[in-house]
Amino acid sequence: MSFNLTEILRDNIKNLVPYSSARDEFKGDASIFLDANENAFGSPLPHDYNRYPDPLQHKLKAKLESIKGVPAGNMFLGNGSDEAIDILYRACCTPGKDNVILVPPTYGMYEVSANINDVQIRKVNLTPDYQLDLDGIAEAIDMHTKMIFVCSPNNPSGNSINPLDIETLLVNFKGLVVVDEAYINYSKQKSFTHSLPEFPNLVVLQTLSKAWGLAALRLGLAFASRDIIAVFNKIKPPYNINQATQDLVLEALDNVEVVNEWIKSTVQEREILVGQLQALPQVEHITPSDANFILVKLAQPRELYNFLVNKGIIVRDRSKVTLCEGSLRITVGTKPENERLLEEIQVFYK
Numbered sequence: 001m002s003f004n005l006t007e008i009l010r011d012n013i014k015n016l017v018p019y020s021s022a023r024d025e026f027k028g029d030a031s032i033f034l035d036a037n038e039n040a041f042g043s044p045l046p047h048d049y050n051r052y053p054d055p056l057q058h059k060l061k062a063k064l065e066s067i068k069g070v071p072a073g074n075m076f077l078g079n080g081s082d083e084a085i086d087i088l089y090r091a092c093c094t095p096g097k098d099n100v101i102l103v104p105p106t107y108g109m110y111e112v113s114a115n116i117n118d119v120q121i122r123k124v125n126l127t128p129d130y131q132l133d134l135d136g137i138a139e140a141i142d143m144h145t146k147m148i149f150v151c152s153p154n155n156p157s158g159n160s161i162n163p164l165d166i167e168t169l170l171v172n173f174k175g176l177v178v179v180d181e182a183y184i185n186y187s188k189q190k191s192f193t194h195s196l197p198e199f200p201n202l203v204v205l206q207t208l209s210k211a212w213g214l215a216a217l218r219l220g221l222a223f224a225s226r227d228i229i230a231v232f233n234k235i236k237p238p239y240n241i242n243q244a245t246q247d248l249v250l251e252a253l254d255n256v257e258v259v260n261e262w263i264k265s266t267v268q269e270r271e272i273l274v275g276q277l278q279a280l281p282q283v284e285h286i287t288p289s290d291a292n293f294i295l296v297k298l299a300q301p302r303e304l305y306n307f308l309v310n311k312g313i314i315v316r317d318r319s320k321v322t323l324c325e326g327s328l329r330i331t332v333g334t335k336p337e338n339e340r341l342l343e344e345i346q347v348f349y350k
Helices: 056-066 082-094 110-115 136-142 163-171 226-235 243-252 257-280 299-311 335-349
Strands: 075-079 099-102 119-123 145-152 176-178 204-205 221-222 281-285 291-296 328-330
Touching: 056 075, 056 221, 056 243, 075 082, 075 226, 082 145, 082 176, 082 204, 082 221, 082 226, 099 110, 110 119, 110 226, 136 163, 136 221, 163 335, 226 281, 257 281, 257 291, 291 299, 299 328, 299 335
Parallel strands: 099 119, 099 145, 145 176, 176 204
Antiparallel strands: 075 221, 204 221, 281 291, 291 328
């Protein structure tokens, strides 16, 4: 099925004239800047932050290009992936008219952002083994369906979605297929960023909040065709990534080896944690995980959650989420943290 970006964009977005900032109009170096009404005296900080940051983050994108293997022109940087999600709704979905398809259980911000933007949600639950129900999705699509969101590895189940099923959506759906790869660094699955040249309706979301350990800096990434990235840049606020974040992320990106070691250690600890939890008779099922967390179905989940809180250990109670009944989501911690968690769980079940 052919994809035409102009057919899914809102008319007001197609006609939108974006804000032109001072740094959009002058991109070079100069000795005196008197164009942006900045404070010429500096900042009351050790480092000067009185100048507006690069609105398109060229240095940061060049560094990410060398790591991600995706051209900078196919990259959007946002204030977390949540900014990219919100922009997609505002670009494509006419409030009160259009709809999107979500596949629960999944990341909650897809639904929140839809509700904020007054966009109808059509839910097609994943199968019991947390894979796509392709027939159900096909039945839910109509002429007003603009996007399908797929989280892989999936949150909260942790498993990867069958890539062939995602490709089926990309081939047969004329809207956008948004593949959220927040946890891709922990998975053996290949990133869908490699499929961007093949599928013009593909948007891939990633983040530096997980494997890169930069959650406090709020940097999300969207990868897509240059035409889609142009729409992102048209809608985003002029200076959406502040200078402090750009500087710190550039510094962090020099430490790929450290991050790769963390990923390796996390995966090893995940398997140890799974093995030890499976040995407990009260544990009914652990979903195979490609993420830095596990979904554990066990006896007395709410009581165990409260017990752990009282011990200063916080996990996530997912027992009321669709297809996650009776389950806790547990992030993989350091070895001492995991050992302490296991000790307290064993105490609870004695």
